[in-house]
Amino acid sequence: MRYRPTFIIMLGLVAGLSLGACKREERGFRVQPPSSTTIDSKSLTDLQPGTQTPPPEIKNEYEENAYALSEGKRLFSAYNCNGCHSQGGGGMGPALMDERWLYGSKPAQVFATIVEGRPNGMPSFRGRVPDFQVWQLSAYVRSMSGNSPKDAAPSRDDHIQGKPPESSAEPVPVKDTSIPKP
Numbered sequence: 179m180r181y182r183p184t185f186i187i188m189l190g191l192v193a194g195l196s197l198g199a200c201k202r203e204e205r206g207f208r209v210q211p212p213s214s215t216t217i218d219s220k221s222l223t224d225l226q227p228g229t230q231t232p233p234p235e236i237k238n239e240y241e242e243n244a245y246a247l248s249e250g251k252r253l254f255s256a257y258n259c260n261g262c263h264s265q266g267g268g269g270m271g272p273a274l275m276d277e278r279w280l281y282g283s284k285p286a287q288v289f290a291t292i293v294e295g296r297p298n299g300m301p302s303f304r305g306r307v308p309d310f311q312v313w314q315l316s317a318y319v320r321s322m323s324g325n326s327p328k329d330a331a332p333s334r335d336d337h338i339q340g341k342p343p344e345s346s347a348e349p350v351p352v353k354d355t356s357i358p359k360p
Contacts, residue, residue: 238285240317241326250318253311262299266322271299274322283325288316 240246254260262271272280281291292312295302303312320326 236284236286238289238313238317238320240313241285241320243317246314247318247321247326249311250314250316250321253307253315254318257303257307257315259315266319274319276323279323283320283323285313285316285320288319289313292316 240250259271262269263274264271266274268274272278279287281287281296289312291300292307292315293302293304295304307315317326
């Protein structure tokens with residue numbers, strides 16, 4: 179069977195266009211976090227006297243990186259953020275899954291909250307957590323409320339595991355706790 183040259187050219191063109199249209203996530207394991215020196219972490223609000231000068235917009239590249247988000251998730255548990263924030267649902271600390279953010283939800287504001295701490299309970303982690311890990315934590319915290327791209331966020335929790343094989347589990351006898359009939 180012989181193919182016409184135009185058919186082969188068209189097939190090559192379609193294959194080339196379809197492969198060129200695919201966009202894959204770049205797996206940059208060494209993504210540079212934003213510089214923490216550009217963040218004014220001293221101010222608790224955006225209020226200031228006189229004319230408003232908007233703070234510089236800082237983009238956290240870790241929010242688009244699935245590896246950095248999963249590292250932030252791991253660090254959230256490792257640094258015992260769960261102890262106050264209860265998996266982001268709120269406990270002693272505020273909830274991180276809603277739209278209400280007392281000190282702002284921008285990446286620089288979340289970074290400043292972690293590094294400087296906040297009144298009434300949030301401790302300062304300055305000097306205890308490296309800046310790149312604070313940026314990973316910030317990216318994960320923002321992803322809890324849907325502030326990061328869906329294609330970068332991990333699809334399931336790490337604690338989900340399959341069932342153990344049935345042959346390895348010994349049956350546990352069930353005690354009858356019902357009330358006996360008279």
